Amino acid sequence: MTESTGTPTRRTEILDAAAELFARRGYHGVSIGDLGRAVGLTGPALYRHFRGKDAVLAEILLDISHRLLAEGTRRVAAAGDPRDALDALLRWHIDFALGNPALIVVHERELDxxxxxxxxxxxxxxxxxxxxxxxxxxxxxDLPEERARAAVHATFGLLNSTPHSAGALGREAMAALLHAMATAALTRAAGPA
Structure with missing residues (x-):
């Protein structure tokens, strides 16, 4: 979310800071005061933007989920064939995961x-x-739906491991490695059970 000038809104600044703090210290390791200090506010001033820490977390995770879905749906619809669609989904998810490691950590760890x-x-x-x-x-x-779903979840495990593995290579090299590995895994999903 940005204002028409392209500058982040206060809410966006809070969400970005909260994602970093939640990823580093966990949801329960961060107080309202910590969130406020991270963006130059007092804890109580944060309540002008969010009703509480759980609302901040909910908005972070809702935003991630809706962004992944909207862009994934758009890319599939724009693809010429299923191979192009798979490539577009992989490139989108890899780019998102590499560009947003804190969001990936929060997304996988804090839903409860x-x-x-x-x-x-x-x-x-x-x-x-x-x-x-x-x-x-x-x-x-031609494979059972359950096998396809299991393959997708396993692939997400690989792609979402980037906060723990991406530092070993540069971003471009890591993106290429993830793309190759995920393509191979999803292609093998059609093999014998």
Missing amino acids: NVPEPQRHEIRRAQRAYVEEWVGVLLRLH
Whole structure:
């Protein structure tokens, strides 16, 4: 979220700082005061922007889930064939994961700390994103739907490991490695069970 001038809004600054803090120290290791200090506010001043720490976390995870789904859906729709769609999904997810390591950590670790209504919406968006990938795999390969879904989840495990592994190589080399590994894994998903 940015204002029309292209500068981050205060809410965006809070969300970005919170993602970094939650990734580094965990949701329970961060106080409202910590969040406020990270963006030059007092803890109580943060309540003008969010009703509490759980609302900050919920907005971070809702945003991630909706962004992944929207862009994934757009890329699949724009692809000429299933191979192009898979390539577009891989490139999108790899770019997102490498560019947002804190968000990936928070996304995989903190969902249980989100209040139930938002958690349900996050899970709905996550499932829809997975189903975009599953649909592409089913168009590419003759395989059971359960196997395609399991392959997608395993591939996400690989791609979302980047906060722990990306520092070993430069971003470009890591993106190429992840793309090659994930393509190989998803191609092998069609092999014998």
